[in-house]
């Protein structure tokens with residue numbers, strides 16, 4: 819029984835270490851081809867009219883995630899967002915969507 823109890827600890831640690839950090843991706847990118855979302859959508863994700871980048875803060879998770887999936891799978895959508903979204907793994911898209919959704923709209 820002791821063996822069973824202690825053997826789960828390293829697994830839990832690995833799962834936590836592997837989970838992508840949505841806040842870090844939103845502010846710094848993923849170091850794997852996806853630029854910081856803030857660089858175009860604004861430092862507080864309130865949008866940037868000059869770039870025609872819409873606000874993201876406070877949008878529903880499903881809206882953000884669906885948009886990212888569509889940008890990724892459709893090269894003729896928006897060239898900037900196609901590049902960003904296709905450089906994000908599905909679990910990174912979800913993590914960044916959850917983070918942005920939790921922010922206050924501005």
Ligand code: HEC
Nearest residue numbers: 853854855858869870871872882885886896898899902914
């Ligand atoms: C190089 C600039 C740029 C970067 C970097 C960028 N975006 Fe965008 N994003 C845009 C532009 C421009 C649009 C508008 C595209 C359109 O209308 O077709 C957009 C649209 C979106 C939309 C659609 C929103 C809506 O209401 O339809 C989402 C969601 C989104 N971006 C998420 C992200 C996330 C998450 C990141 C970071 C991982 C990111 N973007 C990084 C420029 C950028």
